[in-house]
Amino acid sequence: MQGFWRLKFRQLLTEIGCPVFGTAILVFALVFVPPSETHAGGAPLCSQIFVEVKTIDARETFTAADVEVRTAVEQNRAQVKALLSADEALMAKLLAIRSAKQTLDISYYIFSRDKGGYLILNEVKEAVKRGVTVRLMVDSVGSMHITHTELLALIQMSQKEGMGKIEIVTINPWTTLPRALARIGHMLTGRRSETVDSQVSLNNRSHDKILLVDAATPEMLAIIGSRNIADGYFGLNRDGREAFRDVELMIRPPAGEANTAISDVLQTYYNRLFSNYLNKALAEKLYRFFRVDYTFEVDRMEKTYEEYVAQETVRNRLAEMQNQDFLKTGFEDSAAGLVHEIQNLTHDKEHFVQRWKYWRRQANPDSLMRSLKESILNAKKKVTIVSPYPLLGKRDIRMLKIWLLKNPQAEFELIANSTATNDSFVTQAVFDQYVAPALLKLKQDPAIGDRLRVYSYHGLDAQKPELKGNLLHAKIAIIDGKDVLIGTSNFDPRSRIHNSEMGVWLDGAQTVEQFQSYSNSLIAKSYSWGAPEWHQAREKGWGKYQQILQQYIYRLTEALGGIHML
Template structure:
């Protein structure tokens, strides 16, 4: 999920809504602001130790002591959720969880229950959430925070009228400059030994548990030096000036006993059922993490040169102290070294003038550039897609290969037909493969919002084995379930060629979207600055 300024304003329809919004914004501007940030002693990650099972597993994986890390791709959603549950249950010292969205749904509540149980076992739990999607969740989060070993903190929090989404919109309008910056990072670290990084938020639709729309995503299991780097990033955010303990911003009139009882009910099996177990092996033939951890001496992952980095949390203050050290800049620098190919997978893709200049330079050097993104009909942020459309013809003229993910095409492809069933399928993975040697992954989209407004977390991996695994798992050398976008014979317009079945239909207009929808989005896009998308 990638909430833009445009999608926020789309929620406020009609003149009456606008008048109410503006009036309330003026009222809220005079309401209480953020409380003073307490000068607490910094709390730091607990390093990996052989005293824990996960520490011993990481030590075994890192036995060569060659400065490399061990990695394992988490491609299938069921294996990704299962890996988190296994790590939570096996943790003995600490769990550090950072995410943009924790769903108030069966997946989010299941993970909260598991974190609560870990805290009661004596595991130190730190949960760091961006505050944009926590509306109505304060009792749940406070319930977790009542545990003596658990802490919950919020990034760039809302202060007034926290219980309802509508009133939060009003505060957003009244304090737009601050609240428009969000923490988009996703990171999970267990016992300082094993970490998960990638694009998935912690909600039903990221683990194929939604009956409405599900996301196709990617994450990486990691052990070794890259985990220590990731833990240091978490500490920087946890102790930053833009992060607040939930107790300092949430209004609470319940006793700890009541909070715990309500938490118990809300996270019971009725509201947080167990997921279906993963299969015996994923698309690469690897068994679930729990089975791997039963026999540590046989544990084997890919060895790779891997490094983690993140934007400064002060980006939320509108301060880019070291823009050359941003995740976006690191990606551009790595892509500029490409000798043969750059393959970008991004659900939201707006190259902009600078991006087009980079593409032009790469093509001049003979680098093949390929982009996979969402189609207009299947993007959860269609205004982003409308802006991407402005660059399509120019990219195709430069020889860029363009592919757009489509639910209808995916359902014709054997790989996703059974998984999606009646739900929509949308791309959410953020990946780049460079020269089939480097992989960039994490939370960053290739759009202005990721580059300029939101904070992001990324991992850079040098591994031929990992790139080959991704090429195989996603069928990137013979991709299906997408539309291939090409120039029409006139060289000035585009058409779409299906890849989901033997018919390979050819379309001259945006697949699965009406002319009225396209016209409305185009009109609205004229009033939304591109740097807000």
């Protein structure tokens, strides 16, 4: 009976939660936010960025103070292979974990307690039984749960004789009472606790997504990209579709060499994540619930896997991948350079301006965002950016204009979500009311024109137009068709100054071409932002009301100062 009422309560929240929240925002905006004097005729709202951008000419340049160009990212030889399809990505992870002989290192922002999560945990369980040493990290916000009984089950199982060692930590948890009280006290009084980390912000999140098998050995295999562990990323939804369009990358050391440099780099990075002093070992919860037997979670893992492989298509594909030696064949030689924003995990500046200043002056030399800016400034032909939430700021747009004016043959294209596919309505409101109009304003300069293109991904299938388009979640940057960055960063302020992010620069010709083709396939399912078909799509269904809500969300965000921080 308790489960029945819990289900009814969730359904009630789903049905009335969003309308009530949206109505509250509308009322607040209408009552407290003054109308924008610059808004007219339904045109997208925009800030004073146009005044700043239009004064730029080709003679301007960036000084070291404007863009602190990083030192060259360390490049290591590696073998790489793209994982573009959802089902293949899941099966590759299962086979990779199954192949582990010594160590297994895993970290994901979202590790859901659904079919996809239990399939991965079942393989981790089997690895522990084989004596493999396992380290697992989950973010305390992205993978929020009160008890994490599925993870405690693995710890409990590992304490039996003959099992491998497993360590599980939650990253920067806010659920511990002493830390929460200390941080509240710090916010109210300004006094920092001497015994509890009270000043480090709860905004410091690990957005990393990495799977390392037998790290720091010649047999190392890494899977890096932007896919989380959840049904929607693996096509395990009820309709069998991939809810999120996403990409990943497999990395191995060079074939036939004793060179383990890339393995060492990735292992060192994971060690830094795992040993962060803000992490909390999940094993401590065992002492609170030591009388509980978590065998039921182990049974669920096994049952989930049995149901998965009971499907003939799954069985056949797994067998085919094993016969083809999928984890070792089809790789391409490439340089691989790791970039990241790990310094954000221990950032103790609460205020946005303080964080921004710190990022500009003291960011690590292998900063992902700094490496991207430098790569764009050095590009000569074409830059393609794919991101679900690309909240570019005034300086970013100013940089793009300077770069386009200095390179008359260069092109820039940006592929982002639309209101039909985005899962963050506030972010989409800022993009549609601020970022996209600012970029299109640049096109009015005859020297730029159509060399700058902004696409709004709708994800609709021409064969099944009745189905809603899947959400774009991939994060890709392609420079001159020669280099590609695959990682976790959304190329937005949060990724720049709050989250720990990671990515890898590659130059393998075949791999770059694969991701360029992938980007082109996204464009084929996109509208040009601001085009007639884009406007028509926004008028369908609840589109008109979404546009009104977007405007008020933007006005509220601008009134609170959020826009001027970009």
